[in-house]
Amino acid sequence: MNKALATLFAGFMSVAIFPCHSASGSAAPSSDVVIITKEGVKSVNLEGGRLPKNSTDTYFLKTAVEVKKRPLSKPKAAPKPVTKSRAVAQGDTSAKPPSPPSTPVPPSRKVSGIVKKEVQKRKAETAKSSAPVTASEKRASEVSSSKTTPNITITKKAPGTTEANEEFDEYSEVASIPDAIEPVNRCFFWVNDQLYCFVFRPVSKAYRVLPKQARTAVSNVYENVEFPVRFVNDLLQLKFKNADLEFRKFLVNSVAGVGGIVRVSDRIPALANIPAADTGQTLAKWGVGHGCYIVLPVLGPSSARDTVGRAGDYALNPLTWISFGGVSAGASVAMTAPNAVNTMDARIDTYDTVTKNAIDPYQAVRSGYSQYRKKAASE
């Protein structure tokens, strides 16, 4: 049992640390089914050997639309019709255009003609539509069947937008973190949900018995103590102005605010709203990707990058230095517990806001976290 758990944990950690490449689950092997887009022919991943449900694309067999390895070229110019003068010059008085070649067009040429026609049609539809259309809104027109085009899917949809005033779909590309271990994450999400319900919420309720001023003072003190986390990360991100402001804020609150109990800096406009920096944000600035989405037990949503970031924040926190500096366990708990309870209290509000009216609470939290961290990385 222990070995099985250790193997599971090792597998989980290896996936969590190393970059993950697929959005969710393992990628389906590429199939022999393709679709034709403006950019060319693209392979379709069949899920469970079936075409995607509710899809309106037109599908082709790969073998039927195989085009020789060359970029899609412009259609060849039609042969010039024979003009009257030319016909007269040639001694032909009929002035008819030359008849098409009698030799049959090879299948591969016919098929590449269909592909070209499809691509041109898509380009024309895109150019005609009133507003730019995203990839998610493109629809294929029905392609006339031919002997070389197999009947796989037939769907006819009007191209482009259907609503008269439909604008660019700005929500088609929402910030998201690949969730390759979704089943594991959902399991920990459920565990955390139970913890929130049966442990954190009652503790938070008890904590709120304290007067608001006392709770605010606790929050202010710990925010002041965590100054090195923000300061060092500002320096690492080369935000020297913010680092300077953080230092001044720390000085003002420590001296005039009696160790940070009163946040005097809130009354100084320049020091009131300094964007917070953390190690995960620093890694993002350095170009490190999120990796996989991970739900940490107790701590909640994170990613591979932000998990490493949390470790960095923990290392920079002075309370950690004190804990490891020979202080007794009891004293260490006494110093860190109020912060933990205070943080938990704030988190429950946020958690309730996101999950209470969600269609799928897990997805709501994942989406909210992705967007929140994207904003933090852009600051």
Add this chain to the structure above:
Amino acid sequence: MRSLSLILASFALAHGHLSASTLEAEKFLKKAVTEVAQIADHSQNSSALAASVRPVLMNVISFELMTRRAVGPGWREFTEAQKKEATDLFATLIIRTYSSKFTPGEFPEITYKPAIVPAPGRVEIPTRILYRGSQYEVIYRQEDSVAWRITDVVIEGVSLIATYRTQFDSQFKQGGAPAVISALKKSVATPQ
């Protein structure tokens, strides 16, 4: 010279029009937010608050646009009856979500920042809200269709519509419009 002055004049007119329009949007938002905050301040409890703010929010938020954007491209697969049902259910969820952020008896301190005009007919008004000791960056996105209406609320970088879009996408892929409506009904029916 004449064409230059014409260009300058039309630019000034357009800019003036945009500015007037932006001011109108800001005025509309301030009035709406103040009205909701005042109702929240005088409310007895959360349920009464949600019931009280509903009529106000129905006038200031474009739920049809919000629902359409939250569902995404699949919206065109909805029948008219389904669209109406989805909009009504989504409005209930939004009102509940928004009103749950207010605690009866507490009035937030709101600071409005300069508006941003990402496109004609659209305005984003960033605000900073100090509420219950915490500060939040909230952006109200508005659009001028028939009149100015709020079409999205972004809190600390998290868009309400974007969050629901990810959820509706998976529901739609599973079972189309009926699955989305069924999920909405289930969510609305969940006791608060």
